[in-house]
Amino acid sequence: MKHIRLFTLTLATAASLIASSCNDGFEELNQNPNTSEAATPETLLASAFYNVVTRNQNRALRLTNELMQVHVTTNNSDEIHRYVIRPSESDYMWNGWYLQRTNFLDMYQSAASTNVSAVQNRNFMGIALIGEVWVMSQLTDMFGDVPYTEANRGREFLLQPKFDAQKDIYVDLFRKLEEANQHFKANQTFEPDFKPLDPIYNGDITKWRKFGNSLYLRLLMRASGKPEVNAAAKINEIYTKPAEYPIFQNNDESAMFRFTTTPPYTSGFFNYRDFDFNGDNSLSEFFIDNLNNWNDPRLPLWATKSEGIFQGIPSGYKVGEVPPAKSRYLPALKEEARLGNIINYAEVQFILAEAAVEGFISADPKTFYDKGVEAGITMWGVPMPADYLTNPMVAWDAGANKFMMLEAIMLHKYYALFFTDFQQWHEYRRTGHPVLPKGEGLQNGGVMPSRFKYPVIVQSLNGANYNQAVIDMGGDDLNTKVWWNKP
Template sequence: MKKTYKTFCLIMLSGMLINTSCKKDFKEINTDPNRSAAALPEALLTPSLWDVVTRNNNRALRLTHELMQDHVAVSDGDEVHRYVIRAGESDYMWNNWYLQLTNFKDMYNRANELNNTTFMGIALICDVYVSSLITDTYGDVPYTDASKGREGVYQPRFDRQEEIYKDLFRKLEEANTLLATGNVMTTEQLAYDPLYGRTTGATSATTITNWRKFGNSMYLRLLMRASGRPEANAVAKIKEIVDTNPANYPIFSNNAESAVVRYTMTPPYTSSFYGGRPFDFSGSNGLTEFFVNNLNQWNDPRRTRWATIDGGTYIGIPSGFQRGQVPERRSTYLDALMNEPLLGNIMNYPELQFLLAEAAVKGYIAGSAQTYYETGVVNAITFWGVTPPEDQLQNEFIKWNPEESDDLKMEKIHLQKYYTLFFTDFQQWFEYRRTGHPNLPKGAGLENGGQMPSRLRYPVNVQSLNSANYSAAVAAFGTDDLNTKVWWNK
């Protein structure tokens, strides 16, 4: 009973239906200093953002990296690399994302009460970050009515993804405006900021500017994701941000401005894998041929930061293998990655460069696709603190060829971006669903008709506790299975 009670209360915090017996305790739960509506907005930032990113890392290892062939499980069960995703996988991220979304909304409301435009803007960026993860993972989801348990909304309706995206764009516009004239941050407030304020030599001005750049860079990520839908008007906005009005929309200009929750070895600011067993991190899987072979062809120095050597070199194994044909594990993740500060990446400068390269190839912006691409290639390596080979951009597998087809250019861009999104929540998967790049090999043991899953199913408890709105959502959105495409992917 105690376990069920706790689960129900978590669901209430997510904005879902809850047994009315939790109403009294819900008030007590929200007097916790990490979630209280009366807490200072900066006090909500660190624990909430840290929780989101560390849980994202957990699922990047468990789901994204196996779906996207970074690694493959060396066992013979219903494995993710065969495109088998159990229904129970949906609950973990849904519950925790909605929980922290409530905290970011509280952060905005509290900052608004205090007339603190800086933390209003930061809260909106965090809200968009989490909300985009939810809708890009599941499709149509509770949004307008989400996180309204205190207002008596226990059965939230589902919003269409198209409408969610429009509001995410609105929030990022508001955040950009708020941060343009944001309140000066105190020394104490800077210390609460896990992205920019805790870095050596951080000042109020640079921290606020970097948050503004992060918000606008993420804006471009989401605009590009929606750019295939004319009703989103995304292409015109991309051009405005990059070409016609860049002064009003500052974006990342170097690696140092990347949005990274840099983990430490001092609790509570530790990674998702801190204190865990190396076997759970790397002992049950091996790096794939796809992941390793590209790095070998590029002579990429990031191998020294990511992979173990086997027999004097780096060797991968096939993904999607048939049952009963489990390969011998070869190169694996380095155990040092378990506490690597850069695994806290949310969005970095190289990713932005590859977004701009794609936009230039498609004619959305006027810049040089080759320049953006080459800047991304170099900075994706230096981001990891290693030096690219002098001839990196002349490598036959990397070199930009203006005469190649747009499809081949897209493959080059997105293959490089794939590695830039290493341990970055579900972004590799999102981008593959959107573009079909990079060109992943298909093993003989794939299930789900050999089709990469297009989403996760809704959690089972949503079906039972919010059945009317769930049924209405499915009627509008489509069958609740792995293969129903979300709005931006149709």
């Protein structure tokens, strides 16, 4: 038994070391001289995006949807809805996101060095940049300062990477999205053999370009409170130069991993039992009540009825006072392709609506708000009721103050972000919207966590750089604000 335990510990330590240094492979010990040592870019595309999307689905269900009152656990010992997040929750996303960043970096390098046509090279380089930016933005938005410039370099035996400041990471992410836009500028479609290998757009490079620039808008808005990066001016440039920076124009251009009902690219919930998906949770009062007030046609697509009606339960209840479950997630969501959402057209419209309210662009926010509300509904394959936008609970109020305008925008954006990784939480941290009710059982001083703690293994295997990051961040705590969220 002692030998077995030693071997198990060694494997675990090695795996953690790889994850903490953000590397997914060592030098190959056995090489076949008749094959390429590096994967071709097209072989990495689908698997990397699929892995990230399904991991994000998993944690949206476990973490985001509880923090943001989409649902409420009926397991008394699960306290995420009470703002209790254990450090161990960080490991799954930290390790998974860094692993796939390696694949996106490999995809870029392979595209830059393989013997495919110059157009194909540039297409794959642009896609790889979008994938890397998407993954790294999730890492830094969750933790703040993280390894970046020295990360994913385990093959160079750089196993203790320094942490980069979030501001510097964001600046470089912006640079990479600019580069991706330039790669796609040739507007060339993939060669026929490559199209089936693209699960997002089937080789439509025009849509990939819009994806990159729409993601750019998301990150610019997130950093818009920090004048040192001049995000507001860039948002205005993207808005006023659609030929140079095309963005989503309809739901069909939204970036989604479109799941199938047969392997290998099924939903992350495909093999869940109904109980695994909704057996120990119930949708929240906040989530259900808004949809009821709006007479929203998405409600029967998302929720079951309880006692003949749609009804939720309160979040943040006291320990030992578990309410009986009411409406739950509709089991059909387990196979729903739309839960592969990365960024959609409705979100972009709400970004522009906020930009108009803030004065970043010269436009009427109502135009974008109305389009965003409609797109958020029709994306689900149902028509928007004719009287939806005239409902007093929905209608845009041009005379409202700024707080109420942002509340309206962010509340409908919240529903457009249904099951979209941690985006609802990020936006709440940034804006304080939508305003969530607070239960009597909340912990953490009743304050929504501002970040996740770094994985414990990082402290032990990269201690010096971890300690410096903690000093720079102002603490490794749930309430430590990240750069874009600091006053």
